[in-house]
Amino acid sequence: MDIVVLISGRGSNLEAIAQAYSTGKIKGEIKLVISNRKEARGLKTAEKFRIKGEFVDPSIFENREEYDRFLVDRIKKEKPDLVVLAGYMRILSDNFIKTFEGKLINIHPSLTPAFKGLKAQKQAIEYGAKFSGCTVHFVTRDLDAGPVIVQAVVPITLDDTEESLTEKILEYEHRVYPQAIKWISENRVKINGRKVIVEGARYGTLPVNPALEDF
Template sequence: MSLRLGVLVSGSGSNLQAILDASREGRLDAEVRVVVSDTPDAYGLERARRAGVPARVVPWDPGRPRQEHDRAVVEVLRAHGVDTVALAGYMRLVTGELLAAFPGRVVNIHPALLPAFPGLHVHEKVLAHGAKFSGCTVHFVDEGTDTGPIICQAVVPVRDDDTPETLAARILREEHRIYPQALQYLAEGRLRVEGRRVFLDPPSPGSGTLHNPSVRF
């Protein structure tokens, strides 16, 4: 089933661009119907306009309830015939208003290997804890902070000379690969959720074991 996507952005929208590119190239059976931002100057809006996709702003007002903001977002998404919502660098926790409007159809990408390191300042936390691997996670969204069922992940080694910036750049390349793939699994109807686990039907083979530093024996 082709997805009718609404993409929510707050910043540069590089994952939005990956989704647009995958759709244009036929790797993702989806049409981006609208891009919505809580930030008027988000570059993701310009990416949408360049692709001929409607770009809308629902400005964030800290003085009004989050539920009210999400109701306005839902109105925009429904007006454009959206059936699936992809968060792509969207810096707001969504509420039940959005989740109830698109049950089981809201996904997000996070630049760490959940459930470790949810929230903000992820790469700084990874380096401060001395983790040997990091990566990114595509997951279904619930009302928690990066707590929804995990669809897929990509792993990258943490190098001894990494900074938050170099680690972020290496992970971002993997984000651009796995987000369109996860959405394609959803379009194909291959994702089955049981409790907190997401199964891919039919399953794909694993790629083996990773070690960092290398195991010599």
């Protein structure tokens, strides 16, 4: 499973994915990491794992569509099996999504369809939710609303802040994202409408997050 990863920030999910590749848990290669921010720490992570990293400056393009067309052409040169969004903070154009439809995944720090968009952890706390978590999903034109591959559940305590909940959720993000990529690489993931079936996955009930097999 050869992938291209898009980032905007610190790249902690990128690091978890890169570690899974480097230890052989996922077979294949991270062909390229692209950032829309020059200062993104994730570019240093790419360098650490000897992955090709590139900053593509949005300011030199006329609009989002032109920027995304450039990205599409650049990504296609790597011939990836999958395009992975790992903290990529730009809304994708319809053309980008259509080009990689079914081969484009994202992770969101809530149990979608709850708390879409920015600051999902803060939204969950302010709403008074008792549980939150993270969701790996296929990307569609609807923001944070694509078919769900895997979710991990995280309890929200009375003393949680946006920062503490973010850190608790991140621990699971770093497990479920590599897990989802591994499943896809093994050709175990099938989409039936909105339902995603993972052949042989161990699903079950709380309190354990039973879908996690290898991470």
